Amino acid sequence: MTGEAMERSATDTDLHYRRTPPVFWWTRKPSYFVFVMRELSSLFIAWLVLYLLLFVRAVGRGETAYADFLDWAASPWLVVLNVVAFAFVVLHTVTWFSLTPQAMVLQVGGRRVPPRAIIGAQYAALAVVSAFVLWLVTR
Amino acid sequence: MxxxxxxxxxxxxxxxxxxxxxxxxxxxxxxxxxxxxxxxxxxxxxxxxxxxxxxxxxxxxxxxxxxxxxxxxxxxxxxxxxxxxxxxxxxxxxxxxxxxxxxxxxxxxxxxxxxxxxDISDFMEKLPRVSPWIIRDEEQSVDDGEYLQTPEELDAYKQFSMCINCMLCYAACPVYGLEPEFIGPAAIALAERYDLDSRDHGARQRLDVLIEEEGVYGCTFVGECTRVCPKHVDPAAAIQRYKLKAAQESVKMFLLPRALRR
Amino acid sequence: MKFRVEPFLWLAFSGGGVMAAIFLPVLAFLFALAFPLGWLDPPDHAHLAAVVGHPITFLVLFGAFVMMLVHAAHRFRFTLYDGLQVKHRFLVAAVCYGGAFLGTFVALHMLGSAT
The missing domain is CATH 3.10.20.30 (Beta-grasp domain)
Incomplete structure (x- = not known):
């Protein structure tokens, strides 16, 4: 069966009934909805990269520009956007970590590393990186 | 009482x-x-x-x-x-x-x-595309006996051999619903089953089929195939591992000079 | 073996996904929420300028940002294609990866301006 043949209903020559998913197919099941939200995290990741680039640029432009940027970043609409973006990044991190063991099979000493260990190691890496960034920025 | x-x-x-x-x-x-x-x-x-x-x-x-x-x-x-x-x-x-x-x-x-x-004819047409049988570089004659396998070698692919072709994974997969050309979860899990079999030498042949657009890279890892599988085959894992394998092979081909390739 | 571009895109997507999962939570929390909202005292300008001006910071941030942009582009391409059923394969890919390509130049320019 090919894509061209995906008509909504039977015709006189083809008695098969063909169903096409509606555009909002992903609202029909919680698991599909979480999947599409996970995929939409991409938009917020792109936004945060842009935001961080603007931040770096402001720092490079001097003390006043930096202070102005912090004021701008505290404006209500931007705070709302960034809170939403942060929530999507957390969704990305959690889902990414939990799916990694399915995509990767690690062997240590001829034995398969259990999925829990892979997930745990990723959270450990997250903790180390986060602590390092915090130390580097605020020391 | x-x-x-x-x-x-x-x-x-x-x-x-x-x-x-x-x-x-x-x-x-x-x-x-x-x-x-x-x-x-x-x-x-x-x-x-x-x-x-x-x-x-x-x-x-x-x-x-x-x-x-x-x-x-x-x-x-x-x-x-x-x-x-x-x-x-x-x-x-x-x-x-x-x-x-x-x-x-x-x-x-x-x-x-x-x-x-x-109508399952689409599925029936797709399954043989991944050559789901043991492919040998050189077929050993019957007189030489059977191909032996250790319990560990059996364990390597056993999970993916449990598929009963019930097609629940195709019904759960939104990518297949939207893109009927997608070869689908069960076929890829079956390809992985033979790739992981120590007696098989057909990995390259299957890779050439699955590296295509309607192969593994159409999958966006929704994971529903694995959730609905009544036999715990985990087709989603098979697909992601295939992506990684295909990527590793592609990088190898791209970086290594012809003489060093396997 | 056949040469296809999709495996390379997928590798970049995966690398960017790891980068985003590990680096973005702390960066977003500190720079988008904690410092602007005063939950934590913002670092003084001289210190931050020294950090972002360092060549190692430049390399790490540039690498991580570009990978994250490719990751986002690749994922959004499939969101448009499957999720919203925008069935123009080439156009969708061109817009998404084109955006990431553009973003790479923006990143180079902005990170470079601070060093």
Whole structure:
């Protein structure tokens, strides 16, 4: 069966009934909805990269520009956007970590590393990186 | 000691407990579009959705069409969407849907031939594309005996060999629904099953099929195939591992000079 | 073996996904929420300028940001294609990866301006 043949209903020559998913197919099941939200995290990741680039640029432009940027970043609409973006990044991190063991099979000493260990190691890496960034920025 | 009346009540309860099954009907000779028909069937503790359908077929409406065979989760022919979820109806109990009604539809994403019967020719065409059999560089003669395998070598692929071709994963996969060209979860899991088999040398051949657009890279890792699989094959894992394998091979090909390639 | 571009895109997507999962939570929390809202005292300008002006910071941030952009582009491409059923394969890919390509130049320019 090919894509061209995906008509909504039977015709006189083809008695098969063909169903096409509606555009909002992903609202029909919680698991599909979480999947599409996970995929939409991409938009917020792109936004945060842009935001961080603007931040770096402001720092490079001097003390006043930096202070102005912090004021701008505290404006209500931007705070709302960034809170939403942060929530999507957390969704990305959690889902990414939990799916990694399915995509990767690690062997240590001829034995398969259990999925829990892979997930745990990723959270450990997250903790180390986060602590390092915090130390580097605020020391 | 329990009261005799109480026991009698319990027995009648068991017999008279009923559940309504809302069944999708499509008769191409009569209908342009599918409709619903409701049947009330006894709801017994040990009755599956398939038992309910068999009751309808035997006692109520002989025109209802559906596929089934073994009743024990091995033949893979009784897959249907029960309350919107792809299920083997022989392994899905009516009592889990009490008080009902429970909807029964043909497997999603496949064209419907009649009532609950879907056309599986697309799946049948896709399966052999991944060469799901042992491919040898050099076939050993029968006189040389069988190809031996250690328990560890068996374990490497055993999980992926449990597939019963019930197609629940295709019904759960939104990518297959949207992009019918996608070769699909079961076929890729089966390719992985033979790739991981120590007796097989066909990995390169299958990679050439699965590296195409309608192969592994069409998958966006929704993970529903793994969730609905009645045999715990984990097709989603097979697909992601195949992506990684195909990527590693591609990088190797790109970076290593011809002489160093395997 | 056949040469296809999709495996390379997928590798970049995966690398960017790891980068985003590990680096972005702390960066977003600190710079988008904690410092602007005063949950934590913002670092003084001289210190931050020294950090972002360092060549190692430049390399790490540039690498991580570009990978994250490719990751986002690849994922959004499939969101448009499957999720919203925008069935123009080439156009969708061109817009998404084109955006990431553009973003790479923006990143180079902005990170470079601070060093």
């Amino acid at each position: 329990a009261d005799a009346d109480e026991i009698a009540d319990k027995i009648t309860d068991e017999i008279t407990d009923e559940i309504t099954m809302r069944v999708a009907r499509y008769r191409p000779d009569k209908d342009r579009d599918p409709g619903w028909q409701e049947y009330t069937v006894p709801q017994r503790e040990e009755w599956t959705v398939l038992d309910g359908l068999n009751h309808v077929k035997n006692e109520v409406d002989t025109t209802l069409a559906y596929r089934w065979s073994c009743r024990m989760g091995i033949c893979g022919s009784c897959g249907m969407n029960v309350d919107g979820e792809p299920k083997l109806t022989c392994a899905t109990f009516l009592s889990d849907y009490a008080p009902g009604p429970v909807t029964v539809e043909p497997l999603a994403n496949f064209p419907v031939i009649r009532d609950l019967v879907v």
